[in-house]
Amino acid sequence: MHAVDIISKKRDGKPLSKSEIDFFIQGYTQGDIPDYQAAAWAMAVVLNGMTPEETTNLTLAMVDSGDRLDLSDVVDVAVDKHSSGGVGDKTSIAVVPMVRACGLPVGKMSGRGLGFSGGTLDKLESVPGYRSDLSKDEFLEQLGSLGIVLTGQTIDLAPADGKLYALRDVTGTVQSIPLIASSIMSKKIAAGAQAILLDVKTGNGAFMQNLEEARKLAKLMVSIGELSGRDVAALLSDMNQPLGVAVGNALEMKEAIKTLQGEGPADFTEHCLEVASQMLVLGKRAGEKLEAREMAQKAIDSGSAFDFLKKLIIAQGGDVSYIDHPEKLPTAPIQHTLNAPESGYIAQVHARMVGEAAVILGAGRRKKGDSIDQTVGVSVLVKVGEQVEKGQPLFVIHARDEAAQREAEEKIHEAIKIQNEKVDPLPLFYGLVD
Ligand code: URA
Numbered sequence: 001m002h003a004v005d006i007i008s009k010k011r012d013g014k015p016l017s018k019s020e021i022d023f024f025i026q027g028y029t030q031g032d033i034p035d036y037q038a039a040a041w042a043m044a045v046v047l048n049g050m051t052p053e054e055t056t057n058l059t060l061a062m063v064d065s066g067d068r069l070d071l072s073d074v075v076d077v078a079v080d081k082h083s084s085g086g087v088g089d090k091t092s093i094a095v096v097p098m099v100r101a102c103g104l105p106v107g108k109m110s111g112r113g114l115g116f117s118g119g120t121l122d123k124l125e126s127v128p129g130y131r132s133d134l135s136k137d138e139f140l141e142q143l144g145s146l147g148i149v150l151t152g153q154t155i156d157l158a159p160a161d162g163k164l165y166a167l168r169d170v171t172g173t174v175q176s177i178p179l180i181a182s183s184i185m186s187k188k189i190a191a192g193a194q195a196i197l198l199d200v201k202t203g204n205g206a207f208m209q210n211l212e213e214a215r216k217l218a219k220l221m222v223s224i225g226e227l228s229g230r231d232v233a234a235l236l237s238d239m240n241q242p243l244g245v246a247v248g249n250a251l252e253m254k255e256a257i258k259t260l261q262g263e264g265p266a267d268f269t270e271h272c273l274e275v276a277s278q279m280l281v282l283g284k285r286a287g288e289k290l291e292a293r294e295m296a297q298k299a300i301d302s303g304s305a306f307d308f309l310k311k312l313i314i315a316q317g318g319d320v321s322y323i324d325h326p327e328k329l330p331t332a333p334i335q336h337t338l339n340a341p342e343s344g345y346i347a348q349v350h351a352r353m354v355g356e357a358a359v360i361l362g363a364g365r366r367k368k369g370d371s372i373d374q375t376v377g378v379s380v381l382v383k384v385g386e387q388v389e390k391g392q393p394l395f396v397i398h399a400r401d402e403a404a405q406r407e408a409e410e411k412i413h414e415a416i417k418i419q420n421e422k423v424d425p426l427p428l429f430y431g432l433v434d
Pocket of ligand 1: 083085111165174179183184207
């Protein structure tokens with residue numbers, strides 16, 4: 001078998017057999033197939049798609065590229081979550097401690113930024129010392145002893161996804177239902193949690209632009225999870241405007257901390273309560289959603305969720321004084337406010353453009369291995385449907401220099417639309433696939 005034949009077959013729109021997919025994924029993981037062939041193959045998949053059977057085979061090949069964790073030795077039930085990626089999505093940093101505070105262990109492996117969408121690890125690493133490279137043994141030990149882990153994918157688990165994810169980020173090959181489904185589900189299956197809540201985003205700031213595509217992705221992932229014997233549900237959530245206020249690594253870390261102290265933005269807090277409730281039901285910690293929601297709210301009000309964030313940071317080597325004093329988190333040298341040019345109703349805060357502005361500022365990567373700037377980003381002060389007065393602050397751009405600030409500002413000007421007629425607010429959710 002030759003990689004070039006497999007690439008050509010997919011280029012011509014033909015389905016790949018299980019053995020071809022296994023050969024390609026194994027070869028890429030072991031370094032026998034180079035990045036340029038994997039990039040060509042990924043682009044062929046983006047353009048020509050895969051059948052559900054191919055996607056399931058791809059997922060299992062990526063799981064088999066490394067080890068599988070068996071969590072049953074350390075906890076009875078553990079729950080995991082994963083978002084398909086969005087702008088301002090710091091949900092895991094707030095939700096994982098909330099759910100743990102309700103008595104349900106959470107072991108989660110997160111990713112880095114992907115294109116215009118931010119990554120949980122990049123946000124967590126704005127806390128000095130925080131380790132997101134736990135080994136498999138460290139993951140299991142911490143899950144057993146503390147019941148909460150939030151780390152990166154270990155090199156032993158779904159290493160094929162680790163390599164492909166970084167490659168797709170910089171080759172325009174993120175946007176593909178089979179590639180996203182297999183990327184997410186291979187990590188989740190390998191990481192061993194019995195219950196998995198997926199947060200599938202839809203809108204201009206998501207990889208799935210419309211609800212129909214998002215539902216397709218959600219259904220595919222739920223069925224792949226079930227084939228592997230897991231309890232899986234997928235929330236469909238809006239990503240037409242950024243989630244919360246903060247977009248950018250340290251800014252989002254601060255917002256997650258505030259949310260656990262009961263002072264987060266209303267939309268982000270509501271989003272976290274819903275995600276946490278679904279996780280509690282899925283993990284059978286609560287019988288139904290209302291009960292779960294009360295538990296999650298109590299975890300915030302009592303301070304126990306915030307305490308679990310601190311425990312998590314300490315366990316993974318982070319300097320907890322940055323959680324007690326988030327003002328210590330690094331800030332950008334320039335803070336530039338953009339005001340409303342006219343009065344009216346906010347008709348659009350284009351999430352993708354805001355995400356792209358954050359990448360321009362240095363919050364994301366443009367090529368593989370780029371370093372990122374933890375301090376920069378955008379604060380989004382308004383939501384669709386709000387009425388604003390001329391001169392009212394709409395955004396704050398956090399920049400490292402004036403050139404980047406000006407370039408980001410141009411993007412942000414394109415992102416916002418104000419109109420005279422009233423506009424309905426956007427929903428947070430569009431339903432649940434289970
Ligand atoms: N999140 C992932 O883990 N993988 C993708 O491909 C997209 C979002």
